[in-house]
Each structure stands twice: as C-alpha cells, then as structure tokens.
Amino acid sequence: MRVATWNINSIKQRIDNLAAWLTERAPDIVCLQETKCVDEAFPREPLESLGYNVAFHGQKTFNGVAILSKYRFDEVTARLPGDGADEQARFLEAVISTPQGALRIASIYLPNGNPVNTEKYPYKLKWLERLHHYAAERLKLEEYLILAGDYNVIPNPADVYDPAGWIDDALFRPQSREKFHALTHLGLTDAVRATSDAPGLYTFWDYQAGAWSKNNGLRIDHILLSPRAADRLTATAIDRQVRSWEKPSDHVPVVAELAIG
Numbered sequence: 001m002r003v004a005t006w007n008i009n010s011i012k013q014r015i016d017n018l019a020a021w022l023t024e025r026a027p028d029i030v031c032l033q034e035t036k037c038v039d040e041a042f043p044r045e046p047l048e049s050l051g052y053n054v055a056f057h058g059q060k061t062f063n064g065v066a067i068l069s070k071y072r073f074d075e076v077t078a079r080l081p082g083d084g085a086d087e088q089a090r091f092l093e094a095v096i097s098t099p100q101g102a103l104r105i106a107s108i109y110l111p112n113g114n115p116v117n118t119e120k121y122p123y124k125l126k127w128l129e130r131l132h133h134y135a136a137e138r139l140k141l142e143e144y145l146i147l148a149g150d151y152n153v154i155p156n157p158a159d160v161y162d163p164a165g166w167i168d169d170a171l172f173r174p175q176s177r178e179k180f181h182a183l184t185h186l187g188l189t190d191a192v193r194a195t196s197d198a199p200g201l202y203t204f205w206d207y208q209a210g211a212w213s214k215n216n217g218l219r220i221d222h223i224l225l226s227p228r229a230a231d232r233l234t235a236t237a238i239d240r241q242v243r244s245w246e247k248p249s250d251h252v253p254v255v256a257e258l259a260i261g
Helices: 011-025 044-048 120-139 174-185 191-195 240-244
Strands: 002-007 029-033 053-057 065-069 075-078 091-098 101-109 144-150 221-225 233-238 254-258
Touching: 002 011, 002 101, 002 144, 002 221, 011 029, 011 044, 029 101, 029 144, 044 053, 053 091, 065 091, 065 101, 120 144, 120 174, 144 254, 191 221, 191 233, 191 254, 221 254
Parallel strands: 002 029, 101 144
Antiparallel strands: 002 254, 029 065, 053 065, 075 091, 091 101, 144 221, 233 254
16 A cells, blocks of 8 residues: 655645646555645546545645545544634544555644744644644554644754754744654654655755755655554655656655555
8 A cells, every 4th residue: 555645735736746646656545735725626526537535624725634545435534633613724534444454544734833932833732732632542443543744843853954954943843843752652653764764855845045956855744653554664755856847846745655455
C-alpha cells in the first residue's frame, strides 16, 4: 500500500498537477491539506475518474483537508475531537478495511502559529494538545493508524536549512517541537526518519527569496505511524521533483510504502 500526504496549496489551482502526480505515482491513499475550497466546489470528478473515492472537509479561501482512496470508506469523520467551537477545517479521519484489518487514517493541517506574540501561537499549542489526546485514544484500538499531513513543525535541526535562523519561529520553537515529540513518545513513528537520518530531506520551500533554487527548505510534512503500521513500513520517499513543475505548491508529496494488502 502506498500512502502519501501533500499540502496542495489550493486544489483548484493545482488540480492538473495533482492529476499528473496521481497518474505517475499511483498512490493508494492520499491526504491533502490546504485545499482552500468549500465542499460544494471541491473538484471531485477528475479524481474519481482516476479511480479514487473522495472525502473532504473545507472552508472558503483557507485551510481545508481531503482524503483520496482507492479503497472504499467505511467511516469518515470531520473535525478533531475536542474542537468545540473551532470552525477551521484542519482535520479529516477515514476508516477503510484491508485484508489485514481496519486502517484508520487522518489528514492533518496544523496551525502555523505565527506571529508567536499573538493568539495564533497558543492556538497552535492547544491544537497539538488535542491531537495528542486524540492519538492516545486511537492507539488504544491497536489498528493500523496513520496521521499524515502538514504539521507546521520542524522536529529537529536536521530538518531545516538554517536552525539558528528559525529558533524563534513558531515552527521551530521548543514548545512546538516538544509537543510533536510527545506524539512520538506515545508510540507513533516518524516514517521518514525511520528510514533515513540524512539531512536535507525537505518537504517545503518558500516561494520567496529563491528558497527552491538555494535549497533553503524545511521538513514540516510528516507521516506518523502506529506500532502496528510501523511494523509494515518498507520505504519512504519525498517527491521533490514536483516542486519544479509549473505553478507548483510550495510543499511536495511525502510517500510511505506499507506491506498491507
């Protein structure tokens, strides 16, 4: 099974790139973030024509998450438990059946948190706390659990081109990193780091200041796996070539291969 996550940065603007990548890569399940599209306007037809079942949870102009799957959905749930009055479309969970049992996957778009001296940073930290509670509860089910998305967290210095220059940014502040590592301490495995400890494995390059040409990147898109899913992990990849396509997203797809039928 090939599972991927990609912050598409407007699905309407990148639908041709998405279709081309789906055709070339043939993933079984894809988590998308920052679709920036209300549900009524989601371009499902070209994706369904490629053989994907489509689930989405969006809002106008901002945020938005989706899951594409060659497997039928048994359940689909929008919103992270404990959201309360939070109206931001940042979480979507789906359950599918495999010959080896249930697989539960969530598409996650964590808040950026900048500027840190505003209400945006406490909101980010609170969101991470809710995600931690959700993950702890779901891990009790002992299913194949995959939490994939744009976490807007740089876990370690090797995941950023200039660690010293990012130390005060919400993506790299100690509190953000601590809460991300708390997820792995629950028993979740960072798929990319489970297969490689190499520096420079970036998933995001800003549109500004020639970041792509200079390789000034960040690794902020992650696939976290429950113990049962991690036992089936065989390989990972970052499809950085997509960043050089015409009208690219500033993020690229992250892919994990799992030995699940």
